[in-house]
Amino acid sequence: MKFNVLYEGAFHFNGSKGSKKFIILSLLLSSCGLPYCHKVQLTEDDLSWINHYHENDTILYKSNHNNRDTLIVKRVGINNPRNTFILDTEDQNWIEGDNEYYGFAYVDMMLKHSPDTFSIGFEVKRNDRKGKLINSCIFCEWDWLNKKMDLVCVKIGRKYYKNCIRRDTTQMEHNYGEQSIIGLKEVIWNKKLGLLQYSLENGEKFMIQK
DSSP states (O other): OOGGGGGTTOOOOOOOHHHHHHHHHHHHHHHTTOOOOEEEOOOHHHHTTTTTOOTTOEEEEEETTSOEEEEEEEEEEEEOOSOOOTTOOTTOOGGGTOOEEEOEEEEEEEEEETTEEEEEEEEEEOSOSSSOOEEEEEETTEEEEEEEOOOEEEEETTEEEEEEEEEEGGGSEEOOSSOOOOOEEEEEEETTTEEEEEEETTSOEEEEOO
């Protein structure tokens, strides 16, 4: 599963002054027949959501029922403009209207939850240099797509975890891919650790073992 393919063509301007200036500039460049490409780079801080993962990493989770799951990293991808110079199209097909290049990074993983395996993917992207980072996630039979990064501090046991995304299934959509049903209830994703904890409808909670 190449996770980022789900989001092609989903980018749009947010009406900011910077976006309006680019639209005016792009019209001027287009009328002169010059190639151009609007680009937004992921920052090092943005990439910290992804770059702690590496292909073939194996991460263990233990539940409050003393069961164990295994998460295996299958693919990590970073697609980021090398610069923001508008006249450098970076191989974008600007003649056919492909003149926007927004940085994104993703991780594809496989969760072994006996007796089945499930697909999990997480992506961050930036389509506004000054705006909030955008995140998307596929988690078994559920997903959330293109959500602005709203972070919370989560207490698990006696420990507090800052910079977390916390979503239950009332804040997700059904992912109708061909995979089994895990019975998900909630996902907690942490900036430093990645998938921190996931909870199931039966009350079982799986916590990262690090």
